[in-house]
Amino acid sequence: MENFEIARTLRELAVLLEIQGANPFRVRAYRNAVQTINGLTRSLASMLEAGEDLTALPDVGKNVASHIQELVETGKLQRIEEITSEFPRDLVTLVRLDGVGPKKARRLWDELGVATVDQLEAAVADGRVAGLDGFGQRSASKILDSIRELRSQTGRILRSQAEEILEPLLAHLREADGVERVEVAGSFRRRKETIGDLDILAQAETGAEEIIGHFVRYPGVERVTGAGDTKGSVVLRSGIAVDLRVLPRRSFGAALQYFTGSKEHNVSTRIIGVRRGLRLNEWGVFRIPEDADPEGLGKEEGERIGGETEEEMYAALDLPWIDPALRENRGEIEAAREGTLPELVTVGDIRGELHMHSTWSDGKLSIAEMVEACRARGCEYACITDHTPAVGVAGGLTPEDVHAQWEEVAALEPTLGDFQIFRGLEVDILRDGALDMTDEVLAELDFVIVSVHGFMDQDKVTMTDRVIRAIQNPNVDLLAHPTGRLLGRREPYAIDMDAVLLAAAEAGVAVEINCNPRRLDLSDVHALRARELGIPIALNTDAHSVRDLDFLRFGVDQARRAWLSADQILNARSATEFRRWLDRRSGVAA
């Protein structure tokens, strides 16, 4: 059983326990464990197989460890079977509805016998829900809205799509009277690859209510789901939910820190605060008076230590500012305390483009045009890496085509000054792990990329063996888009990435973070693992047109989430250093 399946099952157990009315801290303990599992860079099954003690993991104790073992061994959890003899397992889907939590789900079952979304819809329609104590007409119609929403759910959007949605919305907000500053917080600021909803903060000393009013009148708003003194919530026609909070200058840094999250990062920072007698909230950081009743404190009571900037919030905990990309509670707080936070890679660090296509295969532009676009973006070198014939739609290069292409490159080179072109190829990994090009040609190339484009439905063992066989070919330099995923469209193919990364480290092969916002493949967690293993990472746009070269920033964001600095990025090297790396197998240099 894969980590994500184990995490999903434990998350479901947490909801079931909540519906059962269990101790909320017990429920939270399971959620904390899920968080740990989601951040793991290795599979739990392989850790168990290696005889490792899972209780060494944070928030995993004896109980959760034995649950994990049971799941790996049997694929099921006895504990869930027991609970679902009390009430139907379907209730967990009711909890996913807006406005229905564990308490209400339980009452819907106990008092109306409602277990499924369909049954709930019927119960709303015939008035039974509105008749329940504590429900009423308004909550009934709200539930109906949520059901419609759930059924038409568009899910998470790409970060590139979020950028498009934000641009006009932020412009609208900046027009509101009294708004001094607007920032996007949440997962967008943490540079996540997909965005579930948008959190926006506006700075204003007065007139918050009017600003909220201006916000909910934005032309793109489909409906308003909440509008209070300091907070407004809407759903846009694009289906994405947006929250706006309005805060004064003295609290803006506190709010930015608070609403950037992640939730888990915030819980950790606040616990550190509590131990020091400090209270952190979106209004600032406050010293709790010795004799105060913590329950009776107002939101801004106590001595204000800071809140205008994020730096003040972290400084109150004796920590340096932490880059939002790292705020996932994956050890960044410890690293901040020890002064070992990485200096994260930036777009400006990238000096070469290693993966791009031309009209020789499925690219839109000639080699000369692509190279010129790279130079215009400040690159010092580029690799031309067109497809091979097995990628049918792409019009791949035969060995003869490859040699003809080199003539074109050779004719171009004298016109380029110091700019260097490396002769490359994106070679298809065939069904059995053989490569779609002769070894003779591969040996002549400067730079060999391999990647999977077909037969993606192979089982995990076959696919893993196939890819490992490919990267063990001594001519191979880089594995591209290693899991084949397309965000929101196609799941990663079945592959044991830990085994693949170990093989890449062994073979001295680099691995790509494909910068296309729909790929971003490797994921942050796999890139973290590659970093642990010391594998060079390439940030590649896989450009098929000039516009695609701008994808670089998405890959840089992904690399930053994986704690990567410039010295771990293959194409942050100079052309000379890159060439030296390409010669690594020649025995000349270590």
Add this chain to the structure above:
DNA sequence: GCCGTTTTCGGCCCGACTGTTTTCAGTCG
């Protein structure tokens, strides 16, 4: 259920908004 610069028991982050309550529970992030 987990955890330990207050510790192996007794804590565990914090506030806004909504709806239905007439003083607050539930939900959400």
